[in-house]
Amino acid sequence: MTKSTVPRRYLPSSPFNAPAAKPVEQFDTGDRVTHDLYGLGRVIGVEDEIAVLVDFGSHQQRITRPYPKLTKL
Helix, strand or coil: CCCCCCCCCCCCCCCCCCCCCCCCCCCCCCCEEEECCCEEEEEEEEECCCEEEEECCCCEEEEECCCCCEEEC
């Protein structure tokens, strides 16, 4: 018998070897960020880990947690 090189499938009902959740990124006022849809911006407000307000130059956008397309530069 040979070992298969295919990774094992994760079963949602299994408590073992569950994939670790990706940590939510923390943002502070003044951080430079990029968004997949809106482009480059600067964080101008943080709402207690619920949302961030970002100034993208032409407009401001409130982005809620878990900040799906927002990346800190």
